[in-house]
Amino acid sequence: MTATALDGKATRDEIFVDLTERVRALGEAGIAPGLGTVLVGDDPGSQAYVRGKHSDCAKVGIASLRRDLPADTTTEQLNAVIDELNADPACTGYIVQLPLPAHLDDNAALERIAPEKDADGLHPINLGRLVLGTESTLPCTPRGVVHLLRRYDVPLAGARVVVVGRGVTIGRPIGLLLTRRSENATVTLCHTGTADLASEVSRADIVVAAAGVPHLITADMVKPGAAVLDVGVSRTDAGLVGDVAPDVWEVAGHVSPNPGGVGPLTRAFLLVNVVERAEKQLAAQRAQAR
Ligand SMILES: NC(=O)C1=CN([C@@H]2O[C@H](COP(=O)(O)OP(=O)(O)OC[C@H]3O[C@@H](n4cnc5c(N)ncnc54)[C@H](OP(=O)(O)O)[C@@H]3O)[C@@H](O)[C@H]2O)C=CC1
Ligand SMILES: Nc1nc(=O)c2c([nH]1)NC[C@@H]1CN(c3ccc(C(=O)N[C@@H](CCC(=O)O)C(=O)O)cc3)C=[N+]21
Secondary structure, eight states: OOOEEOOHHHHHHHHHHHHHHHHHHHHHTTOOOEEEEEEESOOHHHHHHHHHHHHHHHHHTOEEEEEEEOTTOOHHHHHHHHHHHHHOTTOSEEEEOSSOOTTSOHHHHHHHSOGGGBTTSOSHHHHHHHHHTSSOOOOHHHHHHHHHHHHTTOOOTTOEEEEEOOOTTTHHHHHHHHTSTTTOOEEEEEOTTOSOHHHHHHTOSEEEEOSOOTTOBOGGGSOTTOEEEEOOEEEETTEEEESBOGGGGGTOSEEEOSSSSHHHHHHHHHHHHHHHHHHHHHHHHHHHHO
16 A cells, blocks of 8 residues: 655645736736745755745746845845845745854844745744734745645544644644644644654654654654655755655555655745735725725
8 A cells, every 4th residue: 555645746736826817816906926035145955945936936927036145145234135125015025045054043034024024924923923823924834734634635623743843934833723723633743852753653643744854754653544744855965855764655644745745835835925915915905995
């Protein structure tokens, strides 16, 4: 028996069909969404992600603005670029690609982004609203994971979910999405201080592997029939390697491949966030005109 693939590319293509129509409708109403990216340094992985984001924008008709800065960019120079995008009406949402080089502060950069332009959903205001349960821009990778599970009818209500990794892009926020009443899952968050990772994972109906450790999750840890989402990526001499070992496909019910699983959806939800924001802006304009 081999697991059903949670196909991120096919699911992304469905989302893009919908987004293309919504972007067209916004354009008719005189609103042009524009996504900005801020990339500091020349990490090949980060460059590839940013390139992917711009090619996605072109596919659905969203304008894109790109700010590539050298590795030795100072805090003041980075702040100036953030302030410029905050003020630019052509940029309706943007991201600062993380991690920044070591001499720059990731959290300070996130906090400087205007919350209404935070396409990643990682500004403290948006993360705080997620905790409060009020309307906010949601983080893209957790949104992608939830969408993929729903798309393949993996039951969430009452499910036991084990998340591996407590990073800000996925591990810490995803529990907040999965434990909303609309999802109703029960979530355990694991990290390097977890006493017995294998025993935690073995109880899970859904495993979200987001540690960035090659093949951390192996078949012997996984409950037969569980859904396993491979989020972490490592660049090795053998190419891109996910957190999930190939033998997991023999025992799991569903597996998201890596590449081709959560990655394309992370990018798709960045665009969804930008389009949703523009639609809200349009609705507000129309309400005011009445
Ligand atoms: N496919 C996609 O769309 C995306 C992929 N990613 C990838 O997901 C991964 C996680 O990213 P991010 O959320 O930023 O997290 P970070 O890279 O910031 O953190 C990794 C987390 O994994 C934990 N961890 C590391 N080794 C182990 C281990 N052996 N057992 C248990 N936990 C471990 C760390 O624990 P501790 O805190 O104790 O050190 C840490 O909390 C990265 O590989 C990143 O590249 C991220 C975003 C999108
Ligand atoms: N502010 C910020 N926001 C992020 O969302 C963010 C970030 N910083 N820093 C790094 C991580 C990583 N990340 C990925 C995005 C897309 C793919 C992706 O599309 N991957 C393709 C393969 C791409 C390839 O082959 O290089 C796939 O999985 O099929 C992967 C990983 C977003 N991140």
